[in-house]
Amino acid sequence: MVVEIKDLVKRYGDFLAVDNISLSIDDGEIFGLLGPNGAGKTTAINCMIGMQKQDKGQIKLFGQDFTGREGSIKKEIGIVPQDLALYWDLTCYENVSFFAKLYGLKDGLLRSRVQEALEFTGLWDRRKDLAKKLSGGMKRRLNIACAIVHQPKLIIMDEPTVGIDPQSRNHILQSVKELNKKGSTIIYTSHYMEEVEELCSRIAIMDHGKLIAKGTKEELKAFITVEEKTEFELSSVNYTITDTVKQVSGVKDCVVDGSRLTVISEKNSRNLSKIIDCISAAEADILSMNIEKPTLETVFLTLTGRTLRD
Amino acid sequence: MKALNIAYYTILRNFRDYKTLLLMLALPIMLIATMGSALGSVFTPGDMSVTTICYLDEDKGFMSQSFEEFLESEEISKMMQYKTAASKEEAFELIKDGRAVALIVLPANLSEDIQKGGKASIEVYNSKYSSFRESIVQSTINGFVNGTNAQLVLRQMGAVSQEYEMFDNIEETAVTAEGNAPRAIDYYAVTMLVMTIMYGTGYGNFAMKEEKRLNTSIRLASAPVNYLEVVLGKLAGSVVSVFLQGMVIIAFTKLVFNVNWGGSLGLIIFVCFSASLMSVGLGMMVSNLGKNPQATGGLLNLGVSITTFLAGGYFPSSQMGPAMEKLGHISPNYLAQQAMFNTIYGGSTAQTTNLIITIWAIVIAAFIIAGLTERRSAN
Numbered sequence: 001m002v003v004e005i006k007d008l009v010k011r012y013g014d015f016l017a018v019d020n021i022s023l024s025i026d027d028g029e030i031f032g033l034l035g036p037n038g039a040g041k042t043t044a045i046n047c048m049i050g051m052q053k054q055d056k057g058q059i060k061l062f063g064q065d066f067t068g069r070e071g072s073i074k075k076e077i078g079i080v081p082q083d084l085a086l087y088w089d090l091t092c093y094e095n096v097s098f099f100a101k102l103y104g105l106k107d108g109l110l111r112s113r114v115q116e117a118l119e120f121t122g123l124w125d126r127r128k129d130l131a132k133k134l135s136g137g138m139k140r141r142l143n144i145a146c147a148i149v150h151q152p153k154l155i156i157m158d159e160p161t162v163g164i165d166p167q168s169r170n171h172i173l174q175s176v177k178e179l180n181k182k183g184s185t186i187i188y189t190s191h192y193m194e195e196v197e198e199l200c201s202r203i204a205i206m207d208h209g210k211l212i213a214k215g216t217k218e219e220l221k222a223f224i225t226v227e228e229k230t231e232f233e234l235s236s237v238n239y240t241i242t243d244t245v246k247q248v249s250g251v252k253d254c255v256v257d258g259s260r261l262t263v264i265s266e267k268n269s270r271n272l273s274k275i276i277d278c279i280s281a282a283e284a285d286i287l288s289m290n291i292e293k294p295t296l297e298t299v300f301l302t303l304t305g306r307t308l309r310d
Numbered sequence: 311m312k313a314l315n316i317a318y319y320t321i322l323r324n325f326r327d328y329k330t331l332l333l334m335l336a337l338p339i340m341l342i343a344t345m346g347s348a349l350g351s352v353f354t355p356g357d358m359s360v361t362t363i364c365y366l367d368e369d370k371g372f373m374s375q376s377f378e379e380f381l382e383s384e385e386i387s388k389m390m391q392y393k394t395a396a397s398k399e400e401a402f403e404l405i406k407d408g409r410a411v412a413l414i415v416l417p418a419n420l421s422e423d424i425q426k427g428g429k430a431s432i433e434v435y436n437s438k439y440s441s442f443r444e445s446i447v448q449s450t451i452n453g454f455v456n457g458t459n460a461q462l463v464l465r466q467m468g469a470v471s472q473e474y475e476m477f478d479n480i481e482e483t484a485v486t487a488e489g490n491a492p493r494a495i496d497y498y499a500v501t502m503l504v505m506t507i508m509y510g511t512g513y514g515n516f517a518m519k520e521e522k523r524l525n526t527s528i529r530l531a532s533a534p535v536n537y538l539e540v541v542l543g544k545l546a547g548s549v550v551s552v553f554l555q556g557m558v559i560i561a562f563t564k565l566v567f568n569v570n571w572g573g574s575l576g577l578i579i580f581v582c583f584s585a586s587l588m589s590v591g592l593g594m595m596v597s598n599l600g601k602n603p604q605a606t607g608g609l610l611n612l613g614v615s616i617t618t619f620l621a622g623g624y625f626p627s628s629q630m631g632p633a634m635e636k637l638g639h640i641s642p643n644y645l646a647q648q649a650m651f652n653t654i655y656g657g658s659t660a661q662t663t664n665l666i667i668t669i670w671a672i673v674i675a676a677f678i679i680a681g682l683t684e685r686r687s688a689n
Contacts, residue, residue, distance in 0.1 A: 049532040071534035079532045085525040089326040090319065101315045102533040146529065 001063065002027050002154055002185045003048065008057035010043050017043040018054070019209035025202075030176065030186045032200030034193075034296075036304060040209040041189050042082070045156055048187075049079055061154065075103055078152035082159040082189075084143050088132035092123050095131055096145050103150035117149040120178070122171060137168025144172065148179065155179060156187045161195065173199065193297045203296070207304045221294045222267075227252065229292040230272065232261040235285035244278045251275070259287075312535045313543035320547025321554075324513065334509060334555050338502040339562060345502075346495030346567065349625070363447055364401035364413040365392040371421025373458075377432075380454055389446060398435075405435070408632025412436050412447040424458070436658075449656040492570065492655065499569040500654070501623035503559050504646045507585045508617065510552030511610040514593020517544040518684070519603035541684065545590060552586040572654030577662075581653065584669045585646040591676030592642070598683035617641040645669050 003025040010018040018040045025031045035041045046052040048059060050068025059066045061073050086095055096114045105113055118124040121141040126134065131142060140160060147155060157176065161169045176199055180186055190196050196203060197217060204214040213220055237256050245254040245261075250269025255262045263275055272291070279286060325331060365381070367374045381392050393410060395401035401413040415433040423430040434451050492500075518541065521527040530540050560578070563569040571578055593610060600606035618624065620634075621643035627635045638644050649665040652658060 046528075049528075051528055051531040074532060074534040077532055079528060081525055081528045083525040085529050087319070087323060087524065087526065089323050094319070094322070098315065098319050099529060099533065102312055102530070102535050104534070 004060040006058045009055045021211040030200045032196040032203040033189045035206035039206040076153040078147035078155045080147045080157040080160050086131045093127040096149050099146045100149040117145040121145040137164040140164050154185050158189050220299045228265045230263045231290045233288040238282045241282040248274045313539040316543025317546035321551050324551040338506045342498045342502045345498045349494050361390045362410045363392050364395040364410045366395045366415045368418040369416040369420040373421040496570045499563045500650045504643045505618040507556050508589050508614045510589035511593030513548035514590035515597040515607050517548050548590045549586045556582040574653050577653045581649045587673045591673050594680040595676045617643045
């Protein structure tokens with residue numbers, strides 16, 4: 001277990017920022033942490049890296065209690081903060097080199113790791129440029145290079161793709177997968193649900209400081225799904241078709257609207273082939289078909305009552 | 311090692327901030343050049359108001375006569391006039407009222423002691439704080455004493471010598487107006503150097519707050535580096551940045567303007583370093599006491615302008631009356647300026663030491679307060 005959090009509580013005066021959360025993250029996972037603004041994600045992360053002291057609860061990293069001062073544990077953590085954390089008047093090389101030295105890297109190892117990090121993020125050719133001269137996407141990549149130069153086992157990425165072009169975003173997503181393949185465990189927070197869907201094996205959703213759901217993507221979707229909706233575009237509609245489809249096991253409702261047939265079934269009814277048989281028997285051709293499945297966005301909306309960008 | 315790394319990159323970044331650097335280097339050099347030439351008349355001995363001293367003669371011997379002739383000589387009377395005091399008490403009153411800057415006492419039996427070849431001394435009493443004028447008095451007396459000593463040695467060696475020859479000797483070695491009093495450019499080189507160093511409070515102000523602004527504090531907090539190492543690194547980087555800027559000003563003014571930095575450059579450099587520590591320490595302290603670094607930065611800039619003015623940085627406070635001169639003593643600039651003037655123009659070593667000790671006391675106090683408030687400010 002790389003991260004183990006038990007009953008974590010953090011208050012700012014009367015405001016309860018993190019309310020008794022517990023979670024664990026396995027070695028080699030890409031773990032998604034979702035929540036609207038002010039949900040408590042960043043506070044939880046800050047406690048996790050020792051930036052803030054929790055009021056209650058226990059944090060274990062790599063199996064050891066972490067109070068925020070253990071240098072041996074800190075050496076294994078890399079943080080990619082949401083707001084760019086760079087020195088604008090240093091070059092890319094100097095930025096990465098500065099942070100690498102804080103992790104005790106020196107001489108040949110320092111040089112090779114800095115080069116590796118800059119090559120990994122596609123910035124080696126821009127190494128002599130001042131950070132302030134880079135484009136938005138490149139700045140984001142440099143933000144990542146500074147976090148991974150010491151090859152940490154746990155990388156915490158807080159909104160690493162905010163406000164950048166699709167090309168840089170794609171580069172970063174590929175980098176995350178690559179880092180994970182190399183053995184790093186990753187905690188990933190994002191406002192972009194499709195990124196989380198693509199990258200994360202397990203997800204936790206926070207709202208108002210509480211952990212309101214956690215599990216795999218499928219578990220979370222199953223958690224909120226009560227019915228399944230299938231839409232057919234047909235060549236011709238015989239109105240008696242609705243009666244026959246309604247006879248199929250698990251079908252709750254069937255509606256015709258022009259050439260479109262919408263069928264609502266109970267969750268996990270596995271009746272699609274029988275519905276298609278009914279349509280064929282009515283001598284109608286299926287022009288297109290759409291099975292509507294819940295997305296993480298739907299899960300999030302259902303659980304928090306808000307969209308992720310609210 | 312990590313603190314050194316932080317210090318190195320802090321210096322690198324400070325020197326890449328060309329806008330601030332230009333302000334820290336070009337502005338004072340420009341001011342030294344312009345004020346040094348425009349206000350030159352203020353420093354010409356003939357035009358400078360004469361310094362008044364009290365003189366108490368308890369000796370009444372040949373030394374009294376020599377000393378009075380010395381004071382009345384053309385070269386010295388350009389700079390100083392003396393009032394004869396009947397007692398020390400009367401003289402102290404005059405000093406207290408600002409009507410005289412120092413009391414010189416020729417003690418009883420001075421001539422006799424000198425004739426016997428024994429130890430003798432001329433007493434000089436200054437006010438509590440040493441001002442620029444008091445430095446002139448001190449160095450003038452030193453010149454007289456040096457000349458007397460040289461004369462005695464000559465006499466012991468069998469040379470024939472008269473007292474007037476002794477005064478020639480003094481004039482040549484120490485008390486010419488040109489050699490022992492600063493030209494305008496020499497004066498402003500010192501005051502503008504100190505002003506530049508005091509603007510180093512800006513580095514102290516932003517040292518730690520800047521990490522928060524740049525959001526790099528989160529990286530520093532998550533890295534395996536002790537908080538104290540971070541603070542020490544930032545502090546060292548800021549102090550060295552200010553100090554190096556001071557060194558550039560000294561080197562430039564020496565080479566280009568031929569400014570007189572005296573013979574004890576090591577001591578001048580040490581005063582610069584002490585003042586750099588004081589400035590960064592005060593900056594850190596004010597930064598931690600306030601909440602908004604922009605606001606404290608503005609306050610510090612204004613503060614430095616005021617302390618520079620009070621210490622006579624733009625115009626000698628001795629020319630603005632005794633009240634202003636006394637007020638100037640509360641300025642931190644005054645401590646460094648006066649320590650440098652004393653060092654360059656042969657002022658009292660004891661006073662220079664006291665000034666440096668006072669600077670270090672401020673350094674210690676500023677860092678204690680900054681340290682006590684740092685954590686509160688960091689959170």
